[in-house]
Amino acid sequence: EIVMTQSPATLSVSPGERATLSCRASQSVSSNLAWYQQKPGQAPRLLIYGASTRATGIPARFSGSGSGTEFTLTISSLQSEDFAVYYCQQYNNWWTFGQGTKVEIK
């Protein structure tokens, strides 16, 4: 099973600042990596697939990069609605999720 490790567990950021979230795979997943946003009481929402392609309706301030085992999600200028938990997921070998990064208001 491919293990996904996210860091940090919690990220404290002020509105308007940049947030950088990391995700590492225990073995190569090529570009088969997705990012999801989850707000309290809601289902996860797809943000990024193919490591860097924004899903329909996702603002341009969200960007993804990386391939192989190292991936990054960047939120260029945090808005109030962006404070949430973010999960990475590999779909190269069945499916596994990271443990999540909580982005909180500083």
Place this chain on the structure above:
Amino acid sequence: QVTLKESGPVLVKPTETLTLTCTVSGFSLSNARMGVSWIRQPPGKALEWLAHIFSNDEKSYSTSLKSRLTISKDTSKSQVVLTMTNMDPVDTATYYCARTSLGIASWFDPWGQGTLVTVSS
């Protein structure tokens, strides 16, 4: 518009079998490359993939839970059913279903709203 909705019991007792239904709309379960997964999330914890069924009826299960899970579908009813045997309090979680649309190497989109299942005597 593609939607998925989970349904099932809110409360189950330890050792009982859980049966959850995912009713989909806006696509057909028989369409090539379409599939549906079940994912769960214990309160305050991370997401865990459980099982997947493909359009050709092939199935895949989480290695750690394989012995307890069965996934099936009824295309005519647009439903995917998950059963989990021998429920335990640690299985308390919100259970989600989600669609894949590009075969095996595909992300989940969209997700259902989820259904919270509590395991308690």
